[in-house]
Amino acid sequence: MLSMPLDVIGLIFAILDPRDLLSLARTSKGLRAILMTKSNKWYWVYALTHVEGLPQCPPFLNEPSYASLVFSKYCHNCLKRAPLVDRVFIIFSARYCKECENERLVTQEHEQFQLLLGEIEDVVSERPKFTSYGYPARYHLPELVAFSKSWNARAGNAEAQTQLVRDFAASVKSRNQFAKLFRVWALRKKQARNKELRDEREAKKNAIIERLRTLGWGDELDQMDSSSRDRSLGREPLFKKRGPLTDRVVWANMQDEAVAWIELQRDKRLRRLRDKVMDPRFRLCERFLQIWAADYWPIDEYDDLPIPSTALQFRDYLLMPEIRSVLDVPDNVAVTWEVFREKLGPLLPGLVREWIESCKEELRAKLEVVFSSFQEGVDPMRLVTTAQLAARGHAKPMSVILWHGRLSLWEAIADPPSPDWKARVQWDTERIMVNPGISPLKARALIEACEMDADSATPEASPRMSPGLSEISRAVSRQAVKLKMVSAGITAADFRAAGMDISQGTTRVH
Template structure:
């Protein structure tokens, strides 16, 4: 028979002899009690009874059922059939010790809590060598401090619950100076080392001796040095118990030296603890990576690995949707049972992602096609005569023909810019033919609200002025069809509204000509200007008024300085700008300046406004200057009949009727761009004229 300890042999003998069972049990209990009270008391692990785990209550029925299933000899044994209990009873001590030499302190700490026999063995002073060897098995672990025994040291290093609130959750923050772990909430209960209640509650001799432990709370941005009131009170009691000044002085020196030693040891422990957490994090990361690879292999067997890899590749961070899925990021090895339990959930996630991905890819392809169509449309739009209404981009992309081409063409078929250029050449004339009459009729209906007898021909009259209710801008035909507010607002009930929102940051690019209103005030101003030119408001067109080109003065602005000039003078303008400028406080004077007319016109600058006029031959937008028009005509249209007459003309002839056949005001530009206000000062004009005559 294998050698057993005397203690175990006595227990077995008592168990075999019923008559001695009671006496043996009594003596055994007494011997254990005395042994723990005397020999092992100083070596006990500091674990208050409140930390002990509570057993879950079981119903009477479950207890009776378990008794019927468990053999008689194991019914009162904790653990799985009491294997650890039998280890302590049947296995020789030297074999047990040999096993323990291969463990680390955390293993010994947990074994000591499995059974009373193992606890008696491990908490004995004679087991100190086992703990020392187990501590040596841990790489980089600092030596045992002088104020803790082996179980206490292991308890501080490896037990992760909070020592203040006993919360069972993981608590990796340790106050090494206080010899305790503490969660973030409990850290706030410690007093600051400079708090008046903490500082001035200690003896005066404590100050400057550095004997009280202090530590730094956890958390970036909220770090503060704190003390431990319980330790401070204990030190105070020890200090006050000393009677002589010599004893107190020696006590202070001894405690100060101990504090320096403990602080140095705490720094070593903190370095080891951080390295341990980092290693543990790496181990868990490796386990998760292995589990993910195993899941990918299983998905490859059923044809879903490619979708999972696309999820991983789509993220620039390591926490993509697949890797962070609860079924994937677990720190457990994948088993067949585990795979069967997560398979349906993963397939559901991958299927939903695939549906979403295909929709996004389709939207991306459609977006690329929309931009190609927009590029080709803009090329057509910039070289088209816009003096008649022309559909905007929104009217094209929401057209059923192009919508079907963009969304219904398979992704495998590439649609290039050449493709859309050809389609625009093919379908755009038909779209304009259907679109233009409908939009003109909408504008006529807006006009008929103020003029019931109005017709499409009245849109060309100079007195037909419209206004945007949003920005209050005034405009004429066909400017309405190119006004920003009318072009970039959404179209209600559009079949393509949801699709367009996916492509463009704004809602849509389709026009709403019915959004504008007829401007009564603008119409009255133009009527006054037309009558001052001896023209009939009922028949004078916009082009007729451009040819007349009346000179207009606003007397109310005589003393007001220009926005960009500091000199004072009379304010003059041309008629398009007068529509914007005129109001209730501005009574305009038109073409009644007598002999000063030539001097006033001489002060009119050559306005340079980007893209204010268009070439009537190629419809290119130009600056509103005579020189820019001449340069363009000579460079691009040198074969035009009568161009030499234009070249020898001056700025004054730029507005003449025979010159306007080469250009027209850009309908995409606002009225205020068709010339602006300028100042005339009679004294300064005379001075300039005299200087010119002398030269």
């Protein structure tokens, strides 16, 4: 290109925009020498005047520097990419990335600023003005350093230092005036870019919808609300891909994603329609089960270990296939109170008994693993040492599912939620552990202090001590009594005394 006549080169440069001139100036030393010569600055002036709305080059910058500041895409400090016009701090003649902005823009509390301000006020009566950005005001650290050097160079010459402050104030005024003009242009440029992106997204959205109609999804698209459809499509990764929607490349690559999206929207719509049908069925079923449990709960068969009707929650009922089969029928099939009474009434006693026994078996297996010293033939669920268990994990929701006399027993929570309607919490022995508030060691110590066998003691084993066991459990669980083990010199008599005190409603720390 350098071998071409200069008038031809000039004609080429005259049709380039500032970004093109910057790229050419960085291509070779020869081109840089041509473009950076003062006599050729008209190339830059001509290019800058062709940028719509851009203010003319300010007096505190030359044309190449102005073009580099506005149209370059790199941070002036670290050379990282900072392409947005918001990264241009025209008042400081700098473009910074976010990290360098935080590093090089300082507040009045900065040590350099306070030191410089103190030195100036000792010499000059009028307060100096520096260029600032934002609120609260932030100042350009390189500018403060440059001013400090100029100030120190005039040390001992009060008149020269006063003139420096006044000249700097005039420069700040000029920069502020130009910054207002530049911000107006930057805002319009940003608005134009946003409009361009909106138009591009709108065109791409319409193109995707049109191609889905071609694939036979027209009826589904017509049933969707246009605003919710657009919001949903706008969140999809396929919609965020830049560039026009071409058939041979872009659409061929995103067609599967677009079909998957419309299928998902169809499934959601069908689920909403299904929920409108199922919600009344669930509410009616829940009411039926509450009334049935109040009248027919099989409590007589479990007098030795009474189970309240509230133990079996509606969410646990919904996990039973027999109940789900009554609810999960086509939309046009009526599900009424008579249907529940005829189909579920005869089955519920057996289902409840089966559920209770399965829960007990799971608990027995759990307890036999945790407590290995049970006597053979002893039901671990009946022991006082296993009387208080709790669930680990979240505190809510929580459902009590078994009862053990006056002692609290087993609680369960569910995590993560089940996708089944209102089946978000159900019985789960995997969530059960020994409550840290009453460890097996403490429980055994208390029971043995009451002259009972910890491996076989039940609340009914000693009528005299049974009423006190619940008080002992509650006192230990809230750590009102700090038990010390036999290794610390505590005797059985001390434990017995502690147990009697607790049973009488008082606490005593040994």
